[in-house]
Amino acid sequence: MVILTLAVYRMGSPLNDATEAHIMTDIYEAKGYGELTIGFGTKLAILVVDFQRGFVDPSFQLGGGPMMEGAISRTAELLSVARQHRVPVANCYVAYPSAAAAPHWKIKGVAQEFRRDSQEAALDPRIVDFDYDYVFEKSGASAFFQTPLAAYFVKHGVDTVAITGCVTSGCIRASAVDSFQYGFRTMLVEDCSSDNDPQPHLDTLRDVGRRYADIVKAQEVIAQIKSQVRAGV
Amino acid sequence: MVILTLAVYRMGSPLNDATEAHIMTDIYEAKGYGELTIGFGTKLAILVVDFQRGFVDPSFQLGGGPMMEGAISRTAELLSVARQHRVPVANCYVAYPSAAAAPHWKIKGVAQEFRRDSQEAALDPRIVDFDYDYVFEKSGASAFFQTPLAAYFVKHGVDTVAITGCVTSGCIRASAVDSFQYGFRTMLVEDCSSDNDPQPHLDTLRDVGRRYADIVKAQEVIAQIKSQVRAGV
Amino acid sequence: MVILTLAVYRMGSPLNDATEAHIMTDIYEAKGYGELTIGFGTKLAILVVDFQRGFVDPSFQLGGGPMMEGAISRTAELLSVARQHRVPVANCYVAYPSAAAAPHWKIKGVAQEFRRDSQEAALDPRIVDFDYDYVFEKSGASAFFQTPLAAYFVKHGVDTVAITGCVTSGCIRASAVDSFQYGFRTMLVEDCSSDNDPQPHLDTLRDVGRRYADIVKAQEVIAQIKSQVRAGV
Amino acid sequence: MVILTLAVYRMGSPLNDATEAHIMTDIYEAKGYGELTIGFGTKLAILVVDFQRGFVDPSFQLGGGPMMEGAISRTAELLSVARQHRVPVANCYVAYPSAAAAPHWKIKGVAQEFRRDSQEAALDPRIVDFDYDYVFEKSGASAFFQTPLAAYFVKHGVDTVAITGCVTSGCIRASAVDSFQYGFRTMLVEDCSSDNDPQPHLDTLRDVGRRYADIVKAQEVIAQIKSQVRAGV
Incomplete structure (x- = not known):
């Protein structure tokens, strides 16, 4: 079975x-794992993790994957609605000024190639709006780890974080765990998240969905944004 | 296949x-994931995660599992050698003063039952030495998240963290990611870690071993402790 | 002049x-320092810092001081109103399981005497309600440093933190800086804060009031709590 | 007057x-405050805080001050020796992508003018070496607050942090408190630190020197670096 x-x-x-x-x-x-549903609160934000050329573009060693284009296009659609309704958007990438500044990655490419201001670090233009989004660099797997993200959400009264990006079994998962740990209601947007391999993607949905976050689809988040506007929240 | x-x-x-x-x-x-090996540094510490009655003892709803007794007994053996050689040991459990103090868990039992000073929060006597270990409470999944653990390791000059405990696909994994993110060399001790189900255990070794930590066995850590002593490190 | x-x-x-x-x-x-006023938001919490016997009771080496009794009694009055109106209250103390667990304090007494479960660590009964408050241990100066406090505030939708306790030029100041850094609107309640010496107390109000927080009195916070209730916030 | x-x-x-x-x-x-001396450990790093044009250059509203040029020139001398002896140097500045990304400062100029890539954010060329230093942006007062600094120090085995920069009663002080809280031996280099007004500078040395850090001069740090080299540490 x-x-x-x-x-x-x-x-x-x-x-x-x-x-x-x-x-x-x-x-x-x-x-009793997974028996509770978290649900949306009253103030949503979207967190986009690592949709940077080094991971998105198949011409780079760590780039591409079978789920990438779908995740990017659905994220772009979600972000369009979010920005239209003034939902905060945070957009991050991983980069280092030198290999000496990186933690002990087991992946040679990350510490060696993901340099600040490199092509690998450049956010995909389809998912970033530099005039609207809060854009920041991160050094670990989680978008919250030693970055100002939690403070940004606190200042803007955010209580719910919907997470998109890549890689599901890496930085998405680490970000979802931290979002939960910081006290936010956390939504992992499964069809806006990409993994190199569908198996770890599904394993992540299973593990995270049991413990830390609701597993949702882009259309549910879009419906939620529109319904909050109607409710005048 | x-x-x-x-x-x-x-x-x-x-x-x-x-x-x-x-x-x-x-x-x-x-x-190129997993192509690098981290290796031990010069100052090791052992981190034991959540070997508390609520997870260890099968008479509790979240307790027990097929890998638990083996993980406990191997951890006890590892800790005995570690303490004998003055290796720092940190030992933590998850507990809350009230359900209102817990983040949004999807597991009813954790927020409802894991109360500070409850039986669920009590560390298993086989793996804790209150006179030797640094014992602390945590509120999230990771043993590092908003706890003094990183500062404790900094003060004691630790550069390598070997992690044991439970559950592999939950708090062990979150702790391993944070140990890596904080700049430590990180070792996930696979035969000292327990999961409710062997599949997520293996999935975690796969995901973590590719990115953040070396996957090692208790005997390798024991050999390392003994060799450091011989080397006079 | x-x-x-x-x-x-x-x-x-x-x-x-x-x-x-x-x-x-x-x-x-x-x-242009201090030219902006922060003002209260819509969801206030009270943070009480280190009103523990080791600092409050003059029979302990670090205890007492000319401002202590006034700060305690005004804090108790403020907390009574806060709890009546369901305002979240967080209450912390500094303590360690051993001197080895403390950071490099320049004060012998703190690392040596402030033991978990000691008299020095016991909160003053006039300012704590264990059934209502979120009570937690801290290891540094700031109530936010490596504690679950920020997550607790996030979960409860807090946007404004009013800080009382001791010592103004030590843990109060460090907590006010972190509250600010985490994105909260921060109020230092000057007549609920005690210092061993009035000069560093005033120096702190000057430095913090220029940069990070509004300097307010207990009666202003009480009035704010009552007005929020009237406004139905 | x-x-x-x-x-x-x-x-x-x-x-x-x-x-x-x-x-x-x-x-x-x-x-008993201040009765202990921390002393240097075995692996020193230098942290330079906010020597950016917006604070250094008197042509900017928040720039300049009577202590600035002395602090800059002594820091440059210290850094020259440090780099020659391969001592890690971390160099940071405060900047934001937008005012919305800043916490609730009471100083209009910081949130409004200190933009990422602006002149205000540019490090003074006398104290930065982009090929050697670890350079990073920060969003709060402390150089450690939600930045990768602690992880960088952990990875490089640092146990002692000597702090220079500006402003003594603001970001220097907040950074010194966090360095202490993270478990590092902390040295505030008084003649490499600048304040707009000498009084808060001295008040900071008093408060910090009593609790968290040794107050030292540039020449002591230089002598320490040279002696460590002689000792082969």
Whole structure:
């Protein structure tokens, strides 16, 4: 039974209802993991993680992947609605002034190639608006780790953070855990997140969705933004 | 092939060479993930995460699991050697003074039952020495998140952190990411870490081992402690 | 003129209007420091710093001081109103499990005597309500440094933090700087804050009031709490 | 009149033995504040705070001050020796992509004028070496607050931080408190630190020197660097 389900994962299928139902029929479900839904609060922000050329563009060693173009285009659509409704948008990338400034990555490319002001560090123009977004550099995996992001959200009264970007099993996951830890209601936007391989993507949805965040789709976030406007929140 | 490998995972077998080889023959390996080994520095510390009754003891809703007793006994053995050689040991648990103090967990039990001074919060006596260890409470998943742990390690000149405890796909993983982000050399001790389900355990080793930490066994850490003593470090 | 003012400071008089006006007639005022007022937002919390026996009770080496009893009684009055109106209250103390766990204090007493569960660490019963307040231990000067305080405030939608406690030129100041840095509107409640010596108390109001926080009195905070209730915020 | 007062202050400054003796003959000394000396460890780093044109150059509203040129030239001398002996140097400035990204400063100029890539944000060329130093942006007062600085020091095994820059009673002080809180041995280099007004400078040395850091002169740090080299540390 489990083997069959995992085989489905390997085929890279999106997490459909049947799969989701199955995941919960397990030891974690029996213990009550995932039994609560967080839900949106009253002040949403969008966090876009690492949609920078070094990860997006397949001409770079760490760039591209089968889920990337879909995640980018759905994020662009979500951001368009968000900016129109004055929802705060934070947009970050990873970069270092030198390899000596990077932590102990096991990936040679990150410390060696992701230099401040390099092509690898440049945000994809489809997802950034430098006049609107709060744009910042980060040095770790999480967008919150030793960056001013939490303070920015506090100042703007944010209580809910919807996360998009890449890589799901890396910086997205680390950012979702920190968003949760900082007390925010956290939404991982699954169809706006890209992984190099669909399996770790699904594994992340499973682990994060059980503990820290609601797993949502771009259209749910868009509907939420529009409904908040109607409600006058 | 993949199905067979995953079937092996489900049997809860330790990650053997064949499996490891397989994991790396993939898109992540092609991109250079995991190609670097971090290695031990000159000053090691052991971090033990959440070996508290609420997670260890199967009589509690979130307690127990097939990997728990092995992880506890190997951790106890590792800690015995560590304390004998004056290696710093940090030992933490998650607890809250009230549900209002907890972040938005999706697991009802954590916010409701893990009260400061409760049985759920009590560290397992096999892995804690209150006269030797640095014992502290945490409120998030990561042992580093908004706790004095990094400062404790800085004061004691630590450059390498070996992590044990539970749950591998939850607090162990979050702690390993933060240890890496704080600039420490990070070792995830796989046979001292327990998950409710072997699959997320293995997924975590795969994701973390590619990016943030070396995946090691208790005996390697013990050998390292003994060799540092011989070397007079 | 300045000399006279400083003489007034030395007498430990509260900062009156004339004095305040004078302070601003200086090089800092000319540069525009202090020209903005922060003002209250819509969701206030009270932070009480280190009103623990080791600092409050004159029978302890670091305890007591000429401003202590007044600061305690005004804080108790403020907290009574706050709790009545369901304003969040956070209450902290500094303590360590061992001297090895403390950072490099230049004060022998803190690392040596302020032990977890000691008399020195016990909060003064006049200012704490364990059933209502969020009570937590801290290891540094700031109540925010590596503690879950910011996350607690985020979860409860707090945008304004009013700070009371001791010592003004030590932990109060460090906490006010961090509250500001985290993006909160920050109020230093001068007549609820105690220093061993009135001079550093006044110096702190001057430095902090120029940069990071409004300097207010307990009655202003009380009036604000009551007006927010009337306004239905 | 003010000049006379400042002259009085100046008679007390630089903090000579008589002044120091006086400060300590007080209620704080009686309580044991300042009785411990921290001392240098084995791995020093220099932290240079906010020597950026907006604070250094008197043609900017917040720029200049009577202590600035001395602090800059002594810092440049210290850094020259440090770089020659491969001592890590961290160099930061405060800047924002927009006023919306700044916390609630009471100083109009900081949020309004200190823009990323502006003249106000540009480091003084006398104290920065972009090929050697770790250069980073900060958003708060402290150089450690939500920046990768602590991780950089951890990665490079630093145990002692000597702090220079401006303004003593603002960002220097906040950085010294955080350096202490993070577990580092902290040295405030008094003759490499500049304040707009000598009085808050001295008040800061008094408050910080009692609690968190040794107050040292540039020549002591230089001698320490040279002696460590001789000792082969």
